[in-house]
Amino acid sequence: MKPGHPVVLVILDAFRADYLDPQDTPELFRLAAEGTHVRALATSPGFTQKTAIFTGAPPSETECFLMFHHDPEDAVFRDLGWRAPLWEGAEGLLRGLARRLDRLPGRLSRAGAIRARAAVAATLARYVRPGVTLATPGNIPRRLLGRFSTSEDKRGSTPDPGSLPVDSLFDRLRAAGFSYEYHAHPVACGPNEVVLAAARRALAAPPAEFYVFHFNQTDNEIHFTGTSRETRRAVLASVDRGAAELIQLFRARVPDATFLFLGDHGMTDVKVRIDLMRPLLGRLARAGLAAGREILYFLDSTLARFWFRNERARALVLEFLNEPPAAGHGRILSAEDLAAAGAPLDPRHGELIWAADLGVLISPCFFHVEETTAGGLLRRPIAMHGYFSDDPTTRGMAIVHGPGVPRRRVESATIYDAAPTLARLLGVESPARSRGRSWVDGP
Numbered sequence: 001m002k003p004g005h006p007v008v009l010v011i012l013d014a015f016r017a018d019y020l021d022p023q024d025t026p027e028l029f030r031l032a033a034e035g036t037h038v039r040a041l042a043t044s045p046g047f048t049q050k051t052a053i054f055t056g057a058p059p060s061e062t063e064c065f066l067m068f069h070h071d072p073e074d075a076v077f078r079d080l081g082w083r084a085p086l087w088e089g090a091e092g093l094l095r096g097l098a099r100r101l102d103r104l105p106g107r108l109s110r111a112g113a114i115r116a117r118a119a120v121a122a123t124l125a126r127y128v129r130p131g132v133t134l135a136t137p138g139n140i141p142r143r144l145l146g147r148f149s150t151s152e153d154k155r156g157s158t159p160d161p162g163s164l165p166v167d168s169l170f171d172r173l174r175a176a177g178f179s180y181e182y183h184a185h186p187v188a189c190g191p192n193e194v195v196l197a198a199a200r201r202a203l204a205a206p207p208a209e210f211y212v213f214h215f216n217q218t219d220n221e222i223h224f225t226g227t228s229r230e231t232r233r234a235v236l237a238s239v240d241r242g243a244a245e246l247i248q249l250f251r252a253r254v255p256d257a258t259f260l261f262l263g264d265h266g267m268t269d270v271k272v273r274i275d276l277m278r279p280l281l282g283r284l285a286r287a288g289l290a291a292g293r294e295i296l297y298f299l300d301s302t303l304a305r306f307w308f309r310n311e312r313a314r315a316l317v318l319e320f321l322n323e324p325p326a327a328g329h330g331r332i333l334s335a336e337d338l339a340a341a342g343a344p345l346d347p348r349h350g351e352l353i354w355a356a357d358l359g360v361l362i363s364p365c366f367f368h369v370e371e372t373t374a375g376g377l378l379r380r381p382i383a384m385h386g387y388f389s390d391d392p393t394t395r396g397m398a399i400v401h402g403p404g405v406p407r408r409r410v411e412s413a414t415i416y417d418a419a420p421t422l423a424r425l426l427g428v429e430s431p432a433r434s435r436g437r438s439w440v441d442g443p
């Protein structure tokens with residue numbers, strides 16, 4: 001294994017361990033068979049896998065755990081102020097425009113819709129939320145926007161100095177004088193046309209040591225189609241073709257590149273959907289308590305988090321969680337549960353955290369969005385990730401393929417191994433807090 005070849009990281013968002021298959025994903029299957037194949041990859045708890053990938057450290061060390069946490073001092077969305085209604089209105093218009101473009105026939109309309117969305121989002125970011133953040137405020141109710149902050153993408157894009165909370169692979173690359181082309185979330189990710197356009201831009205720039213790309217249909221689409229073999233097949237075929245085209249683009253210009261394809265987490269079909277919001281607000285109103293004053297709450301698809309002003313408020317929530325609709329569908333996480341999963345104990349993430357059982361979805365929530373399709377139908381997530389569970393459906397996978405990479409099977413690994421593996425391939429030091437182990441041997 002000789003480091004020093006250019007390395008291309010391709011994030012396959014939510015590409016589950018068992019998706020790899022000779023019929024559905026022939027190209028990725030072939031690469032896995034020829035190279036080093038991590039067959040099951042345990043992910044980090046929560047929704048901030050990007051930080052885990054580039055620091056090699058768990059949320060307990062990076063404090064990046066869920067997308068949002070309680071921090072009124074540093075509430076990046078508070079600055080929206082009077083512009084909040086403008087932002088919401090513009091987002092509504094954008095969705096309407098995208099729907100209209102979606103009705104046009106063929107691929108052109110789809111690419112057009114994506115481009116229109118990206119253009120309007122960029123304009124909004126510049127004029128409506130100047131210098132605030134690259135993160136989006138999700139579905140957080142406007143009156144609560146000033147109470148929460150975001151963990152990832154708060155200041156600049158992922159590779160920017162100081163963007164990640166602890167030493168990252170990008171810090172190690174800068175220290176070694178290496179250059180990189182970063183085309184992943186939040187600057188660029190999407191379906192094939194977006195990723196391949198980014199790859200062409202990256203290859204037209206001066207040669208770099210490290211490239212990052214990000215296919216996200218496997219997350220975005222499968223949330224709404226579910227994970228059954230029949231419904232996921234078309235999405236997987238598309239991502240597999242995209243991966244093949246990306247490799248071809250590189251082969252022509254950078255023939256000695258090493259690729260790391262990373263399925264960063266899995267996806268689990270939703271079996272039960274529970275509405276916690278309405279009964280909770282009803283319960284609070286009857287008790288004469290005000291949400292936002294005595295109790296603050298945040299719902300993120302698989303978790304319900306609470307903060308309390310007083311003991312009465314805490315007692316009421318404990319009672320609420322012991323009765324339908326919550327009872328029998330989840331559990332309150334203990335300090336031991338959080339520590340065992342590598343999650344932080346900081347109360348900013350919740351003074352009390354209730355985790356939904358595998359396959360239970362909290363809906364509505366402040367995080368994953370329900371969408372309206374071209375036909376005016378409501379598109380709701382029917383598959384989800386972010387469960388406190390080590391069920392096989394929560395696992396991702398990885399493939400390393402390139403000159404000198406041995407043909408090898410790794411039965412199980414963690415997302416924290418990606419940073420040391422990339423560092424080894426690049427010939428730089430691992431990020432300071434990385435605790436994983438490389439999947440490839442040293443020189």
Ligand SMILES: [Zn+2]
Binds near residue numbers: 014219220223385
């Ligand atoms: Zn997702």
